[in-house]
Amino acid sequence: MSILETKLGPVIFRNPILLASGIVGFGEEYRELIDLERVGGIVTKSISLLPRPGNKPPRIVETPCGMLNSIGLENPGLERFLTEKKQFLETLKTNVVISIAGSSIEDYVEITRAIEPLDFFSVLEINISCPNVREGGILFGKDPHLTESVVSRIRAVSGKELWVKLTPNVTDIGLIARVAEEAGADALALVNTFEGMAIDINTGKPKLGNVIGGLSGPAIKPLAIKKIWDVYQAVNIPIVGMGGICCWQDIVEFMLAGAQLVQIGSALFANPKLPIIAIPKLEEFVVGKGLNSLNEIVGKVIID
Amino acid sequence: MIANLKYRIIKKVVHNSGVVELGFDAPEIADYGLPGQFVNIQVSEKLPHPFLRRPISIHDITVNGEVCFLIKKVGTGTKMICDSEIGDELSLIGPSGKPFTMPNANCTPVLIAGGIGIAPIYFLLNRLLNEGFEPLLFYGAGTSSEILKKKELISSCKVYFATDDGSFAKQGMVSELLPQHIFENSGEFCFYACGPQPMFKSLAPFMKSHNFPCEISAEENMACGIGACYGCSLKTKDGYKRVCKDGPIFELSDIFEEQ
């Protein structure tokens, strides 16, 4: 067993680095830029039941040490995912996590049912935290009752590993995390983006066509670490951490806070090779610290 | 083929009004790059800000494999890229996007550049000249000193200039010159344009009324730059399209309807 290998439920990850939802689409475009088979896994763009056109442009603005996005879940929808996007993922020799998003609980259940028989993917990530769509999305993740309903209804129809992706835009993330755990989640993925806004002072107009968006990138890293630490103390299931990871040291920091796996998002835009560069560095870290496996540091922040 | 490598700067020229031309020793990009395509340049490896790459059109690919960019400083990112020196290495991803479509043999290509829009138009012009076309160029800028490579352009094709302040050639927008001069030439025309939004808007009615095909290079903020994130979507006649993958070259009438 490699020193970076880690197991979450029945699923083995060759290293703890996954590529976050919404960053690499369905993998195909990134094939030329990064050896996808060397990462622990890739998470697809969230798919919805019907195709979504997405939000009014501009959808991206850079902010200090980060970016706001308001993509609005533009995606081809379930049917075209099955006919056009799935083939590439089927051939990929790494873990595939399918992310899904719905406007209603019925949507989530219907997508789950439709993809359940596919055997190329091992994990279902439920996005109840997208800040950029008017109906559904983040509403489910902000309300403990809705979180309970959507997770338990999906649990009832799926035997896959179930990750619930949480929004940080709540007062008590520990509460939502516990609800998701009790409703049957196998792990929690966090954080999705922080709600944000930027205004052009010359025109007086919002910089994003959608007015508001989600903040990601290094700017949110300390906020994300705190949320992970909160959730780590609140639940007993594993955490998949993300939010501003830019280098191997950040991965170690997330793991110390309680994440067993991590996802890299916006930083891939700057440097698609980041995950590949981090792998040997993490190996050196494990050896240098005299550990048997990187897994040993999960949640081991030392608080005197 | 898309390269994702660090390349060394081997040429730096500071043009009029602070526009900087950088030449990279980038053989992979030189082999595949076509007019209209762009490269996503990482501003700095060290800093977490500016965080995103900056898309810059390919301005020229020389016979010895040098890939050149012509960059106008508009903010932090372009300023930092322009401050790079010969010998520095920057990470480039590209060539990306859909190139300009080459014209039919019997067509007269008409190139229209506004301001820094000359960057990709120059590359297209040189390719067209190499292939034996006799292109016309309409080139407008804010003021006389913002017109780049004037002598070289005049010696290579028929150029019509305009400046906003009238400090050189005709005063006004370059699009105003078109109706007057285009019909001095006969035959079939196909148009290629790159410039600011107002230029595209003012071209739209002319192109539409004569039913002329006109390809433009569009802009939108980008994140991935390779078609994966849907961050650069632009509204077109057929719904949202990604500037980085479905473009940056689009048909003018697909984006700007006649107002």
Ligand SMILES: Cc1cc2nc3c(=O)[nH]c(=O)nc-3n(C[C@H](O)[C@H](O)[C@H](O)COP(=O)(O)OP(=O)(O)OC[C@H]3O[C@@H](n4cnc5c(N)ncnc54)[C@H](O)[C@@H]3O)c2cc1C
């Ligand atoms: C496909 C494509 C090809 C391009 N080719 C070239 C090129 O060959 N040469 C070149 O100089 N530039 C080119 N650009 C524009 C260039 O990418 C932007 O100027 C650059 O991203 C701005 O970054 P910045 O950090 O300097 O400015 P920022 O700090 O991001 O912005 C500073 C100011 O510039 C404005 N701005 C930002 N982006 C743009 C933009 N795309 N166009 C106009 N104004 C903008 C902002 O609104 C702001 O007011 C191209 C853009 C695209 C999409």
Ligand SMILES: Cc1cc2nc3c(=O)[nH]c(=O)nc-3n(C[C@H](O)[C@H](O)[C@H](O)COP(=O)(O)O)c2cc1C
């Ligand atoms: C352009 C963009 C698109 C995103 N799309 C999705 C999405 O479809 N589903 C989802 O669960 N998260 C989405 N996210 C959120 C990321 O997966 C991640 O949770 C967030 O960006 C924080 O990580 P980072 O700071 O490393 O980017 C998106 C983020 C960005 C920047």
Ligand code: FES
């Ligand atoms: S910038 Fe990501 S799709 Fe164009």
